[in-house]
Each structure stands twice: as structure tokens, then as C-alpha cells.
Amino acid sequence: MEPGPLTLHDYLYESKIENDLRYLIDTIARIGKQISYRIKSVELGVTGTQNVFGEDQKTLDVYTNDLVKNILMKSGLVSMLVSEEEDKAIEISDEYFGKYAVCFDPLDGSSLIDVNFAIGSIFSVYKGDSVLGRTGDEQVAALYIMYGPRTTLVLTVKQGTHEFILNDVGEYHLSRRGVKIEKEGKIFGPGDIKACSINKKYNELMRYWLKNKYKLRYSGGMVPDINHVLMKGKGLFTYPSSKDNPNGKLRVLFECHPMALLVEQAGGKATDGTGKRILEIENKKLDQRTPIYVGSEKEIEKAEEIMG
Ligand code: AHG
Ligand code: MN
Ligand code: MN
Numbered sequence: 001m002e003p004g005p006l007t008l009h010d011y012l013y014e015s016k017i018e019n020d021l022r023y024l025i026d027t028i029a030r031i032g033k034q035i036s037y038r039i040k041s042v043e044l045g046v047t048g049t050q051n052v053f054g055e056d057q058k059t060l061d062v063y064t065n066d067l068v069k070n071i072l073m074k075s076g077l078v079s080m081l082v083s084e085e086e087d088k089a090i091e092i093s094d095e096y097f098g099k100y101a102v103c104f105d106p107l108d109g110s111s112l113i114d115v116n117f118a119i120g121s122i123f124s125v126y127k128g129d130s131v132l133g134r135t136g137d138e139q140v141a142a143l144y145i146m147y148g149p150r151t152t153l154v155l156t157v158k159q160g161t162h163e164f165i166l167n168d169v170g171e172y173h174l175s176r177r178g179v180k181i182e183k184e185g186k187i188f189g190p191g192d193i194k195a196c197s198i199n200k201k202y203n204e205l206m207r208y209w210l211k212n213k214y215k216l217r218y219s220g221g222m223v224p225d226i227n228h229v230l231m232k233g234k235g236l237f238t239y240p241s242s243k244d245n246p247n248g249k250l251r252v253l254f255e256c257h258p259m260a261l262l263v264e265q266a267g268g269k270a271t272d273g274t275g276k277r278i279l280e281i282e283n284k285k286l287d288q289r290t291p292i293y294v295g296s297e298k299e300i301e302k303a304e305e306i307m308g
Contacts, residue, residue: 002210005173008164017157020099024077028123029153029172031071032145040148052287054085061085064106078102079129084254103125105254109221117198118148120223124258144257146223161266181268184298185234188227189218195242202240226259229295230266236295248291252281256292265308269300273307
């Protein structure tokens with residue numbers, strides 16, 4: 001009798017991580033189910049408020065942020081919460097104080113909801129009760145839940161990167177164990193191509209990809225765009241610095257550190273375009289940003305050669 005597919009629950013046991021980390025990831029996975037459902041049912045719209053990055057907050061940005069906060073604050077598993085949607089860290093009362101610090105982007109790609117593109121939630125986990133002063137290498141887990149035609153959860157607890165699919169009975173079952181990114185692959189996902197008009201090197205890099213017949217795969221959502229590199233196992237995603245965003249647009253704590261860990265655990269590279277590993281960047285402030293180049297090793301090296 002063929003046993004059923006391995007579930008996220010089974011995988012977390014198999015990985016022998018600490019119980020509280022296991023419970024935390026299970027709780028985040030449960031939150032992902034609720035967000036997946038809500039995206040399909042809650043009305044869209046803009047709240048008229050802005051986040052710390054000065055970006056308009058959508059109804060779902062605020063809804064998902066409150067959902068994550070309300071569940072994790074009372075889970076007894078977290079020491080502090082840092083959200084892309086809040087300008088300071090959320091303190092946890094003594095009664096619920098736990099072992100892990102969690103940084104999260106409750107809804108990444110929210111500007112794409114009204115066109116029904118795939119979006120996601122991103123989580124970065126540190127052991128202890130601090131985040132600032134630590135590097136991305138100190139994360140103990142990173143995961144995203146992607147809300148597309150199927151809801152998938154991609155996770156690393158530093159034992160490789162694995163994909164789980166949410167099935168009809170609400171279980172996440174293992175669909176890809178040990179995602180692998182090959183050394184090269186002619187697929188590019190170029191963020192902020194308007195930067196080409198002033199960033200000559202980015203312009204040169206774009207022309208290199210076009211001249212060498214690279215396939216374009218870019219949706220404007222970091223989660224699906226990096227998921228494409230991971231699940232196809234090749235290519236690269238880039239988001240450069242530009243005049244509007246001198247340090248790039250993407251956030252270190254909520255987007256770049258967790259994505260870099262998932263990509264490196266799959267054998268890919270994740271740098272800031274000048275050879276510096278994203279995971280060596282120290283968390284200095286909550287709204288820190290960095291340019292990001294992630295994907296196949298040779299593709300990143302070629303990009304850095306041109307951007308250097
Ligand atoms: P968020 O919706 O959390 O603000 O993140 C959006 C990010 C990321 O998903 C994507 O890679 C990038 O914004 C795209 O930026 P542009 O729309 O400026 O290209
Ligand atoms: Mn985001
Ligand atoms: Mn967001």
C-alpha cells in the first residue's frame with residue numbers, strides 16, 4: 001500500500017529541528033491557508049494609509065498584517081515581530097514571550113492583486129529576541145507562501161529548500177524535495193528596467209541578455225519571480241539600485257534575507273550585484289534596502305562582471 005505523500009508536518013519532524021521552531025513554521029503555514037482563502041474573498045481597495053516606506057497600504061496589506069500579528073503574538077513562540085507594514089518592532093508581552101524573532105512581509109506584490117497576478121507572504125526567522133545587528137546568515141528558517149493558481153509553501157530550515165503544495169483537505173504535502181538551481185540558465189527576470197535609462201551598466205546587462213536570446217520571465221511580484229528561478233532551477237532575478245532607489249527597492253529584513261537563504265540553500269547565488277553576499281548584510285535598520293541579484297551562479301557572475 002503506497003503511503004500518502006509526505007506532509008509539511010512530517011517533514012518538520014524528519015528535519016529534527018527544535019519543537020518550538022516546528023510549531024512556529026506550522027503556525028505560519030496555517031496563517032498562509034487563511035490568507036490564501038481571504039485573497040479570493042475579501043474586497044480589494046486602498047486604505048488611504050501608508051507604510052514606513054511611504055507606500056500606499058492596500059486593504060489586504062493591512063488585513064494580512066493584522067492576521068499575522070494577532071496569531072503570532074499569542075502563539076507563545078515569538079520574542080518579537082517585525083513587519084514590512086509597521087514602522088517599529090512589535091513587542092510581545094511576558095505572558096506570550098517565545099524563542100524566535102520573526103520578520104515578515106505579510107503580502108508581497110499587493111499592487112498586483114487587482115490584476116489577479118500571483119502574490120505571496122515572506123517570513124524570516126531568527127533564534128532569540130533580536131534582529132538588528134544580525135546578518136542574514138543567522139536566520140534559522142526562511143519561507144514564503146505563494147498564492148497562485150495553487151497555493152505553495154517554499155521552506156528552508158538550512159537543510160535544503162523544499163516546496164509543498166496545499167491540497168484540497170488543507171494539508172501542505174511535499175511536492176519538490178531538494179530544489180536545485182543549476183550553474184547557468186538563459187532566463188532573466190529584470191526588476192526596474194526603467195533604471196536602464198540612467199544606469200548605463202544595467203542597460204549594458206539588459207542588452208547582453210537580449211543579444212544572447214535569454215527568455216524573459218518577470219511578473220513584478222518578487223515571490224513568483226524568484227519562485228520561477230527556484231522551480232525552473234535556473235536563470236536570475238535582479239532588482240538594481242537606481243536614482244529613485246539608490247539602495248535598491250527591495251527590503252533586506254522582509255524580502256532579500258529570506259529569499260537569499262532559500263536560493264543559497266538550493267545551490268544558487270544571492271548578491272547585491274557587487275559580489276557581496278546578501279546574507280552577509282547586517283540588519284542595521286528596519287527599512288534597510290539593497291540591490292539584489294539572485295539565481296544561477298554563472299549568471300550572477302556574468303551580471304556582476306558587467307555591473308562591476
Ligand atoms: P510589496 O508589495 O511587498 O511592496 O513588494 C513589491 C516589490 C516586489 O514584490 C517586486 O519585486 C517589486 O516590488 C516590484 O517593484 P516595481 O513595481 O517597482 O517594479
Ligand atoms: Mn514585498
Ligand atoms: Mn508587502
